[in-house]
Amino acid sequence: MENKKIELSQYRMNQAKETLTVARDCVEGNHYKDSINRSYYAAFYAIKAVLALSEIDFKRHKDVIAHFNKNYVAQGEFNREIGKRIARLQQKREKSDYDDFYIASKDEAFEQIETAEMIINAVEVYLTSKNKSDSI
Structure with a gap:
């Protein structure tokens, strides 16, 4: 069972990194709204990688984020x-996906990519330290 949790966590981190690459590709193609969407999902998949180690999953995005904030951010793990950055990513993603007349800028897209990178990097550090402490 332990291996399954680790495999799922690793899968989700790979998904996060691939999605971040797509976000960068979207910026290069001047698809800023799509880049914002992909940046959010990159960070979201990284968060789900953390939750996978505890065998926790939710159907709704807001539940995933609320659980992460309550059990990992508020507890000092992150x-x-x-x-705060996750909340901003989610807000920008919702605007870019659902607001009819929202026009995303290149700067906004780059800001979201940087935020997703920061979250992915923090999750990688956490997962690495978690795996080391679990093997001791």
Whole structure:
């Protein structure tokens, strides 16, 4: 069972990194709204990689993020800035996906990519330290 959790976590991290690559590709193609969407999902998949180790999953995005903030950010496993950034990523993604007349800028897209990178990097550090402490 332990291997399954680790495999799922690794799968989700790979998914996060691939999605971040797509976000970068979208910016290069001047598809800024799509880049914002992909940046959000890259960070979201990274968060789900953390939850996979505890065998926790939710259907709704807001539940995933709320659980992560309550059980990982508020408990000091992740910096509070991560929680704030996730909220901003989600807000931008919702605007770019659902607001009819929302026009995303290149700067916004790059900002979202940087945020997703920061979250993915923080999750990688966490997962690495978690795997080391579990093997001791």
